[in-house]
Amino acid sequence: MAREPSLPQPQAPPERMVAVRLGASHADDWEPVAAALEQFTPLAEALRPGLHAFGARGPSRYFGGERALAELVAKAVALPSASRAGVGVADGLFAAGLAAEAAAASTDVLVIPPQQSQPFLDDLPLISLRDPVSPLHGDEDGAEALLDVLWRLGMRTLGDLAALSEADMLGRFGWPGLLAHRLACGLDDRPLQAEAAGDSASVEAEIDPPADRVETVAFTARAL
Secondary structure, X not given: OXXXXXXXXXXXXXXXXXXXXXXXXXXXXXXXXXXXXXXXXXXXXXXXXXXXXXXXXXXXXXXXXXXXHHHHHHHHOOOOOOOOOEEEEEEOHHHHHHHHHHHHOOOOEEEOXXXXXXXXXXXXXXXHHHXXXXXXXXXXXXXXXXXXXXXXXXXXXXXXXXXXXXXXXXXXXXHHHHHHHHHHOOOOOOOOOOOOOOOOOOOOOOOOOOOOOHHHHXXXXXXX
16 A cells, blocks of 8 residues: 655744845846845845845844834845835745835835735746746756646645645655645745854964974864
8 A cells, every 4th residue: 555645844834034136137237126125134135136135033123023024124135226126024035025026026025924925926927936936946847847837736825725635735746746735835944055254253263383294283283
């Protein structure tokens, strides 16, 4: 009797994320935007050209809440040479990035309340899985094949996909299907990779008289 595939469970709810998106802007705008974000956090990450993100928890406490933070970020990244920027806040990077995309087309800022990412995602088109903020974006062939099958099965929105069984998606489409389902359900728990510039540390010691043996240097290094 075949065993059902095990489903890895998220360890915690997705982290609250802030995403910043520029529209069709010149490449020179991306560096000023990254510099502007440094006043809010040293941990902002440039995910793709024109797409930046950072965790909301610490900065939102310091700047008076998520909406206040998002509005300040929107003002800080408003550049004369850039098309309209959008700032989105949501559970998980995927929802935050799509919220920022929606904000760029309307209000500049869109904050999705905690645990409301899936309702926000439900009405978005299925092709949102190909968005640059999606982990499926880099796998064009695999994502296209998956989307094609889902479309032929009648899926039109992320809500249609979220309504399916997670076990069925894993069993039929493997890990890409499971990933797509979790994205549609607002369960994107990808961490950011940015590190603060001061996170690394170094120490030094003077050896007097100068060592002429590797063992001496190694012994000194172990003592630091």
